[in-house]
Each structure stands twice: as structure tokens, then as C-alpha cells.
Amino acid sequence: MTARQAAERHTGVRAATSRPLGADAAVVTLEDGAEVVVKRGQGSGATMAEAAGLRWLGEYGDVPVPAVRGHDDTWLVIDHVAPGTPSREAAERFGRGLAALHARSAPAFGSPPPGGPGEAWIGLAPMRNEPHEDWPTFYARCRVRPYVREAARQGLFTAGETAVFDEVCDRLPDLSPSPEPPARLHGDAWSGNVHWAADGAVWLIDPAAHGGHRETDLAMLRLFGTPLLDHVLGAYDEAARDAGTPLAPGVEARVPLHQLFPLLVHAVLFGGGYVAQALTAARAALRA
Structure with a gap:
């Protein structure tokens, strides 16, 4: 066909x-x-x-x-959604909308969307969605460790470097903020999936949707240069505060922790500089 x-x-x-x-x-x-x-x-x-x-x-x-x-x-x-150009108004409306979307919640950390399979994808990489009671266990088990193992199998990390990621996973309960309900995540919110449309709105495309921590989407927005990001994040923060669900203190320090997953995916798929970036993020997460 x-x-x-x-x-x-x-x-x-x-x-x-x-x-x-x-x-x-x-x-x-x-x-x-x-x-x-x-x-x-x-x-x-x-x-x-x-x-x-x-x-x-x-x-x-x-x-x-x-x-x-x-x-x-x-x-x-x-x-099909016709492309447009970024604007401050669209960025701020997107930030507020994303805060509302995350607040819709999910059944559990790692839960797939209704009707969605547990064996999903993020870009070209397989991705497991499996419900967990807490975010640290889900993130370590389904997002970090599988890709570290694959990277090590490919010879991208030494045993000592692999141990850095193991330490992050072991310490995740302490490295993550206070517990909060699972958010309804896009899951792959890098700039290429943030679509500035001709209708003057920001559309989300190509999701890897699941229940997760809302800081993961926000960290992904930071990873590859989303336009007008300060306006997006400022409107998000204001909307979350107005709803009585402000982000926990130290959110910027936790960006490397939440960027570990996409960086590991890129390392496994493309190698190159993503290998060093993933290791740098892991070490930064441990220092946060």
C-alpha cells in the first residue's frame, strides 16, 4: 500500500x-x-x-x-497542520496549555495512553510503558537502565562510566523532588515536535505519550533550542502557581536528570557527542 x-x-x-x-x-x-x-x-x-x-x-x-x-x-x-512562525503570544498560550495538560494526570507513572501498547516508541527507539507506583522506580527501570545497558553493549560506555548511571538510578529517590501525581506527558517534547502553526497556535506532534513527571517535558523543551522558551516556561510557571501546583524548588538543577533519557536514546541511536552529553548529564544530576 x-x-x-x-x-x-x-x-x-x-x-x-x-x-x-x-x-x-x-x-x-x-x-x-x-x-x-x-x-x-x-x-x-x-x-x-x-x-x-x-x-x-x-x-x-x-x-x-x-x-x-x-x-x-x-x-x-x-x-496536516500548516506551519507558521513563532510569536510571544503563542509561546505563552502554549506554556499555559501545557501546564493544564500535565494537570490532567495519568493513571500511574509509566502508564501508556488508553488503548496504547506497552511496547511503544520514541523516534526510532523502542520504549517500554509499564505502570509503576512511583516515578524514581519507573524512570530507572524503564527509561535509564535499558538504554545504559544497550549503550554499554555497543561499547559506548566503560564499566566505570556505566557505574555513574547506576549511581543515579540508585539515588533517584533522593535526587527527585517531593512526590507529586503522575502527569499526562507528551514524552518527546523537543523543539521539532513543538509545531508553530499558521493559525497562530503551538501544536504538539509526534508524541511518545505516557504518565510521568511533568519536569521531564519541560527539560525536553530545553534540550534542542525551543523558540521563545523563556516565555513558554514563564507562562507555565505562572499557570502552575495559579492552580496551586507550583513546581518544586530546584527545578533548573534537575534538568540534567530529566534529560538523561533523551540523551541516552540519542547515544544509542546516533553515538557521537550524545555519549559524552549523557555522561555529563548523569554527573550533573549527582551534583544537584
């Missing part, structure tokens, strides 16, 4: 044209004038996980996400 055929199957409308959107996606224009993005899943359960994540994140409309038109084992079809 081609992307055009997948679009027709899941929308019930004939395709007029299509154009590539990266290696495994296309924008298909339908005969009724609508545009959809057709994505090929990266592995087993990928399309189901993304579809479930988009529906879960979009349930209350706190932050706009593309509507899911349909999916199968191979293809995901969602509405």
Missing part, C-alpha cells in the same frame, strides 16, 4: 496529490481539499501508540494536536 492509498483507506476520500515529508511520511491532498499527513510506523505498535497518544493528549484541548483520521499496523493518517 502507498501513502496515497493509505490516505484514501482511512479518510474515505480520493487522493489528488502527494508530496514527501521526510523519509517515511507524506502530505496527501484529498479531492475535498483537505490535507493529511500519512506516516509509516517505525516498528510494531508504533502507529497504535502514536494514535493513542494524540487522542489522549487532545482529549481536553489544552494544547492542540492533529486529529487522527485512522491507522493500521503500518500507516497512521492525521490532519
Whole structure:
């Protein structure tokens, strides 16, 4: 099946044209004038996980996400959102919306979205979503240790370097802030998945959604240069305070701890400088 055929199957409308959107996606224009993005899943359960994540994140409309038109084992079809340019107003509205989204909560730390598989994906890497009673246990077991083991298997970390990550995992109950309820996370909120749209809003795309700690999404926003980030975080902080759920003191010092997971994923997938960055983040987390 081609992307055009997948679009027709899941929308019930004939395709007029299509154009590539990266290696495994296309924008298909339908005969009724609508545009959809057709994505090929990266592995087993990928399309189901993304579809479930988009529906879960979009349930209350706190932050706009593309509507899911349909999916199968191979293809995901969602509405196309025309790109725009960053603005302060959009950044602040996004910050407030993200605070509201996180406050919607989740059944447990590590819980997948309703209808989503436990075996999910973050980009090109597999990711396990499994409910846990507390964040430190979940983060160590499902987010840090599996990727450290894989990196060590690839020869990216020495035994001594691996021990640094083990110490972080062992000390997580002390390194993390006071317990708070699991948040409804996007899970992969780097700048490429923060979509500044032509309608003047910020949309979230390509989620790796799960129940987690809200500081994880905020740390991911910092990782690769989200535009107008100070305005996003300032509006988030104000909204959280107004709701009576301010972030715990020391949130900036904990950024390396929450960035460990995406840095380890990048190290496993791409090697290079991400290996050193992950180790630097682990050491910084221990000093926080």
C-alpha cells in the first residue's frame, strides 16, 4: 500500500496529490481539499501508540494536536497542520496549555495512553510503558537502565562510566523532588515536535505519550533550542502557581536528570557527542 492509498483507506476520500515529508511520511491532498499527513510506523505498535497518544493528549484541548483520521499496523493518517512562525503570544498560550495538560494526570507513572501498547516508541527507539507506583522506580527501570545497558553493549560506555548511571538510578529517590501525581506527558517534547502553526497556535506532534513527571517535558523543551522558551516556561510557571501546583524548588538543577533519557536514546541511536552529553548529564544530576 502507498501513502496515497493509505490516505484514501482511512479518510474515505480520493487522493489528488502527494508530496514527501521526510523519509517515511507524506502530505496527501484529498479531492475535498483537505490535507493529511500519512506516516509509516517505525516498528510494531508504533502507529497504535502514536494514535493513542494524540487522542489522549487532545482529549481536553489544552494544547492542540492533529486529529487522527485512522491507522493500521503500518500507516497512521492525521490532519496536516500548516506551519507558521513563532510569536510571544503563542509561546505563552502554549506554556499555559501545557501546564493544564500535565494537570490532567495519568493513571500511574509509566502508564501508556488508553488503548496504547506497552511496547511503544520514541523516534526510532523502542520504549517500554509499564505502570509503576512511583516515578524514581519507573524512570530507572524503564527509561535509564535499558538504554545504559544497550549503550554499554555497543561499547559506548566503560564499566566505570556505566557505574555513574547506576549511581543515579540508585539515588533517584533522593535526587527527585517531593512526590507529586503522575502527569499526562507528551514524552518527546523537543523543539521539532513543538509545531508553530499558521493559525497562530503551538501544536504538539509526534508524541511518545505516557504518565510521568511533568519536569521531564519541560527539560525536553530545553534540550534542542525551543523558540521563545523563556516565555513558554514563564507562562507555565505562572499557570502552575495559579492552580496551586507550583513546581518544586530546584527545578533548573534537575534538568540534567530529566534529560538523561533523551540523551541516552540519542547515544544509542546516533553515538557521537550524545555519549559524552549523557555522561555529563548523569554527573550533573549527582551534583544537584
